[in-house]
Amino acid sequence: MRISVEQVFARRSIAIVTWIVCALFGQHAFGIETPRAERHVVVVVWDGMRPDFVNQENTPTLWKLAKQGVVFRNHHAVYPSATNVNGTAIVTGVYPDHSGLIANHDYRPEIDSKHSIDVEIPKVVEKGDELSGGKYILIPTIAEIVQSAGGRSAIAAAKTVGLLLDRHVDPDRGRNCVTLFAGESRPRDALTRIVDVLGPFPPFGQFAQGDKWTTKALTDFLWKDGIPVFSLLWLGEPDLTQHGSAPGAQPALAAIKSSDENLAAVLSALDRRGVRETTDLFVVSDHGFSTIGRSIDLRKILNDAGFTPKTEFSDEPKPGDIMVVGNGGSVLFYVVQHDAAVTHRLVEFLQQSDFAGVIFTKEPMQGFPLE
Numbered sequence: 360m361r362i363s364v365e366q367v368f369a370r371r372s373i374a375i376v377t378w379i380v381c382a383l384f385g386q387h388a389f390g391i392e393t394p395r396a397e398r399h400v401v402v403v404v405w406d407g408m409r410p411d412f413v414n415q416e417n418t419p420t421l422w423k424l425a426k427q428g429v430v431f432r433n434h435h436a437v438y439p440s441a442t443n444v445n446g447t448a449i450v451t452g453v454y455p456d457h458s459g460l461i462a463n464h465d466y467r468p469e470i471d472s473k474h475s476i477d478v479e480i481p482k483v484v485e486k487g488d489e490l491s492g493g494k495y496i497l498i499p500t501i502a503e504i505v506q507s508a509g510g511r512s513a514i515a516a517a518k519t520v521g522l523l524l525d526r527h528v529d530p531d532r533g534r535n536c537v538t539l540f541a542g543e544s545r546p547r548d549a550l551t552r553i554v555d556v557l558g559p560f561p562p563f564g565q566f567a568q569g570d571k572w573t574t575k576a577l578t579d580f581l582w583k584d585g586i587p588v589f590s591l592l593w594l595g596e597p598d599l600t601q602h603g604s605a606p607g608a609q610p611a612l613a614a615i616k617s618s619d620e621n622l623a624a625v626l627s628a629l630d631r632r633g634v635r636e637t638t639d640l641f642v643v644s645d646h647g648f649s650t651i652g653r654s655i656d657l658r659k660i661l662n663d664a665g666f667t668p669k670t671e672f673s674d675e676p677k678p679g680d681i682m683v684v685g686n687g688g689s690v691l692f693y694v695v696q697h698d699a700a701v702t703h704r705l706v707e708f709l710q711q712s713d714f715a716g717v718i719f720t721k722e723p724m725q726g727f728p729l730e
Contacts, residue, residue, distance in 0.1 A: 397588070397637065398588075398637050398638070398639065399586045399587065399588060399589070399590070399634060399637060399638040399639070400588070400589050400590070400638070400639045400640075400641070401586075401590045401591075401592070401625065401629070401638055401639070401640045401641070402449070402589075402590070402591045402592070402640075402641045402642075402643065403591075403592045403594070403621075403622055403625060403640070403641070403642045403643075404446075404449070404591070404592070404593045404594060404643055404644065404645060405594050405596070405597065405615075405618045405642065405643075405644050406442060406518060406593065406594060406595050406596065406597070406598035406599070406644070406645055407442075407596075407597055407598025407599075407601055407644065407645070407646060407647070407648045408597055408598075408615065408618070408644040408647075408648075409606060409644075409647045409648055410644075410647075412597075412606070412607070412612075412615055413425065417612060417615050417616065417619070418615060418616075418618075418619040419619065420619045420620070420622045420623040420626065421619055421622055421642060424622070424626075424640070424642065428640075434643070436644075436645065436646045436647070437454055437455060438455075439455075439461075439462060439463075439686055439687070439688075439689045440645075440646035440647070441462060441463040441646065441686055441687060441689075442463060442518065442520050442598070442645050442646065443460060443462075443463045443478050443479050443520050443523060444460060444461065444462060444463065445645035445646055446520040446523055446524060446593070446645055447460045447496060447523050449643065449645065450500040450501050450502065450523075450524050450525075450591070451496065451498040451499070451500055451501075452498075453498050457497065457498060458496055458497055458498050459494070459495070459496055459497040460478055460495075460496060460523070461691075462478065462684070462686045462689070462691055463477070463478060463479075463686050463687075464476065464477060464478070464684050464685065464686055464691075465478050465684060465691065466682045466684050466691065466693045467487070468676075469490055470483060470486050470487060470490070471483075472672070472675070472676065473671055473672040473673070473676075474671045474672075475670070475671070475682065475684040477519075478523075479519045479520050479522055479523050480519060480522075481522060481543070484522055484523070484526055488526070493527070495526075496523065496526075500524060500525055501589055501591075502514060502524060502525035502536070502538075502589060502591075503525065503527055505587075505588050505589045506536055510587070510588035510589065511535055511536055511587040511588055511589075512525060512536045512587050512588065512589045512590070512591075513536065513537055513577060513581040513582065513587045513589075513590045513591075514537070514538040514539065514540075514590075514591050514593075515539045515573050515574070515576055515577035515581060515590075515591070515592050515593070516538075516539060516540045516541065516573065516591075516592075516593035517541060517566075517569045517570045517572075517573040517593060517594055517595040517596075518540070518541055518593060518595045518599075519540055519541045520540070520593060520645075521538060521539060521540025521541065521593055522538065522540045522543075522545070524538065524540075524591055524593070525538045525545075526538070526545065528545040528546055535584065536587075537549045537581055539553075539573065539576055539577075539581075541560065541569075542559065542560025542569075552580065553576050553580050556579075556580075557572055557575060557576060560572055560573075566595050566596055566599040566600055566614065567596060567600075567613075567614065567617040569595060570594045570595055570596050570617060570618065570621055571617070571620075571621060573592065573593075573594070574592060574594070574621040574624050574625065575624070577590065577592050577625075578624060578625060578628035579628075582628060582632070585632075586629070586632060586634050586638065592621075592625060594618045594621055596614040596615070596617055596618045597611050597614035597615045597618060597648075598648070599614070600613070600614035601614070601648050605650055606648045606649070606650065622642065625640075626640075651688075653714070655714055657683060657685075657690060658670060658683055660712075661681065661683070661705075661708075664708055666681055666701070666704075666705065666708075667679060667680045667681060668681045668683045669681065669682055669683065670682075670683055670684075676695040677695060678695055678696040678698050679694065679695060679696075679698040679700075679701045680694075680695040681693065681694055681695070681701070681705065682695070692705060702720070702722075702724075703724065706718060706720060706724055
């Protein structure tokens with residue numbers, strides 16, 4: 360049987376989800392008698408963490424844990440390697456074309472016809488679910504699956520991606536299930552008792568404090584009445600600090616150290632509750648990090664070439680206008696009303712440029728698909 364590169368990568372990308380599902384439901388699925396001690400799964404995400412910075416000096420807790428456990432050496436981020444895309448992939452186990460969430464920043468005219476959107480903010484998520492009948496993300500998340508099976512889940516994220524990890528916190532189906540994301544919560548009233556003790560979520564810029572607040576909210580509040588079947592802690596570091604410095608810079612190394620300390624706090628909480636031996640712990644990253652060698656003004660370049668690029672529309676979009684949506688090292692182009700002539704000319708222009716890499720198009724074009 361011929362196996363394509365895409366199939367190989369698909370298997371690798373869902374490896375962690377397969378392990379988590381097996382850890383949660385494997386005994387029931389294979390008809391083995393369930394042991395008396397309830398098992399738990401805890402996933403800890405270090406946003407933007409590169410594996411080459413994992414060592415005894417930078418990450419003593421993670422280093423020790425890795426020596427005692429299993430390392431996924433062939434685990435990969437999905438493309439594009441952005442936080443919201445990979446956060447969704449982690450909790451659904453599918454590629455972006457199957458989850459429906461393809462970028463951190465997108466253009467969905469049915470949600471906002473004049474601006475690009477941040478896919479994870481509450482008003483966008485709620486509007487997307489409203490328009491799609493609850494299918495803003497097309498595939499159920501692990502938390503939803505756990506709740507459907509009668510289990511309890513807890514999501515605590517220092518970044519806004521947390522809402523995508525479990526946005527359907529159904530009080531009837533998943534009692535005492537909570538999603539925290541950057542100082543907000545679902546259900547909304549779940550935040551009150553946390554803020555009463557910890558104070559409000561730290562303001563943007565205090566990244567290490569935000570991670571510590573989120574970790575403490577998980578271990579001291581969401582775990583107060585017992586460890587849920589499934590928990591996920593999403594730390595914003597070292598990603599947030601690296602954006603303002605660089606991988607390997609002293610501030611970035613300090614951020615890595617803070618994530619390691621939060622991991623130690625999680626392990627300590629599991630030890631105090633006597634559930635360390637019945638807990639499967641996964642430490643993962645959503646993507647790596649690299650420095651930028653070149654920055655370009657793509658809108659100016661396209662405008663000089665005779666296109667009509669926009670980053671927002673002041674009036675109703677016209678046929679042939681191009682919405683340009685930046686996503687770090689990737690850019691999404693939306694040609695209004697799918698004008699074929701403009702699309703072909705845009706692709707040809709990009710192919711001849713000295714800055715464009717791989718180009719994907721929705722409809723087949725000359726030179727596509729790549730063999």
